[in-house]
Amino acid sequence: MIQGAKTILKNFGQISDVARRDKTEIAKYITKELAAPVSIEEQRLIISAKVNGDVINAKVKKYFESYVICKECHKPDTHVESSARGFLTIVCEACGARYTIKHY
Numbered sequence: 001m002i003q004g005a006k007t008i009l010k011n012f013g014q015i016s017d018v019a020r021r022d023k024t025e026i027a028k029y030i031t032k033e034l035a036a037p038v039s040i041e042e043q044r045l046i047i048s049a050k051v052n053g054d055v056i057n058a059k060v061k062k063y064f065e066s067y068v069i070c071k072e073c074h075k076p077d078t079h080v081e082s083s084a085r086g087f088l089t090i091v092c093e094a095c096g097a098r099y100t101i102k103h104y
Helices: 012-019 023-034 053-067
Strands: 006-009 038-041 044-047 078-082 088-092 098-101
Touching: 012 023, 012 044, 012 053, 023 038, 023 044, 023 053
Parallel strands: none
Antiparallel strands: 006 044, 038 044, 078 088, 088 098
């Protein structure tokens, strides 16, 4: 939803619940992808720019493909672990696959 010079993502809380990721991590990714500052207010994400809904949907889909969906079994039953060396690893709870990812 666009209000003035801002875009509000009303279902941001639901997105983070489905992804099983922290809202701040998803917000950091969206900030980087859109090159626009964001803030979180309760269950909403407020983007300080006018952004088309299709663009936001594409960025959320890309986040899920890169950081949520398992590349082996294609299920969203994953979590992120951080190693002592600073690497992030996605661990699939369904098939046990593990692979490293770059920081968002």
